[in-house]
Amino acid sequence: xxxxxxxxxxxxxxxxxxxxxxxxxxxxxxxxxxxxxxxxxxxxxxxxxxxxxxxxxxxxxxxxxxxxxxxxxxxxxxxxxxxxxxxxxxxxxxxxxxxxxxxxxxxxxxxx
Amino acid sequence: xxxxxxxxxxxxxxxxxxxxxxxxxxxxxxxxxxxxxxxxxxxxxxxxxxxxxxxxxxxxxxxxxxxxxxxxxxxxxxxxxxxxxxxxxxxxxxxxxxxxxxxxxxxxxxxx
Numbered sequence: 001x002x003x004x005x006x007x008x009x010x011x012x013x014x015x016x017x018x019x020x021x022x023x024x025x026x027x028x029x030x031x032x033x034x035x036x037x038x039x040x041x042x043x044x045x046x047x048x049x050x051x052x053x054x055x056x057x058x059x060x061x062x063x064x065x066x067x068x069x070x071x072x073x074x075x076x077x078x079x080x081x082x083x084x085x086x087x088x089x090x091x092x093x094x095x096x097x098x099x100x101x102x103x104x105x106x107x108x109x110x111x112x
Numbered sequence: 113x114x115x116x117x118x119x120x121x122x123x124x125x126x127x128x129x130x131x132x133x134x135x136x137x138x139x140x141x142x143x144x145x146x147x148x149x150x151x152x153x154x155x156x157x158x159x160x161x162x163x164x165x166x167x168x169x170x171x172x173x174x175x176x177x178x179x180x181x182x183x184x185x186x187x188x189x190x191x192x193x194x195x196x197x198x199x200x201x202x203x204x205x206x207x208x209x210x211x212x213x214x215x216x217x218x219x220x221x222x223x224x
């Protein structure tokens with residue numbers, strides 16, 4: 001596709017439910033990032049992939065958060081046993097070279 | 113750890129004014145700095161990118177400057193229009209090119 005695609009765009013989960021958020025980066029982009037953005041705040045780094053290797057996961061807030069990119073293209077962010085504080089927009093971004101970074105429109109997660 | 117601060121947090125101005133949005137960062141070892149625009153319910157759109165060796169970049173009515181040694185960047189918007197209403201985020205990329213750190217953003221409202 002022409003840009004970074006994320007799905008679902010909107011997700012309402014009951015507390016305790018597991019969710020999976022998908023990111024399709026721009027074809028050929030080596031680097032992929034996940035960010036979490038709470039309402040009214042700037043995005044916070046979660047994790048970074050270079051191809052299929054997860055090189056930095058220091059921003060994942062707890063062991064309930066897990067990300068993968070098994071074939072170096074599509075990535076999935078999984079949140080287990082969701083809690084209310086997980087409610088946020090989850091942004092995915094890709095870049096070929098750290099020069100220009102392209103963001104998707106985000107997956108809006110609401111935990112009720 | 114890189115910390116990014118944006119001032120002001122919010123700004124409301126009448127149409128036609130020239131504006132300055134400020135960004136400061138604590139770690140000057142950056143690869144580049146980018147300014148983004150975020151509309152409500154949308155992802156991030158890259159506006160301007162300044163390489164660490166550059167002092168400024170211009171695109172239309174937008175001009176961004178960078179003083180790496182003092183850890184500051186400014187975004188200048190000339191002759192503001194209601195369509196400029198959005199949140200503006202600055203984000204330096206670290207030297208390794210694997211971490212983009214965001215400020216909290218400036219929420220701009222331009223009134224007709």
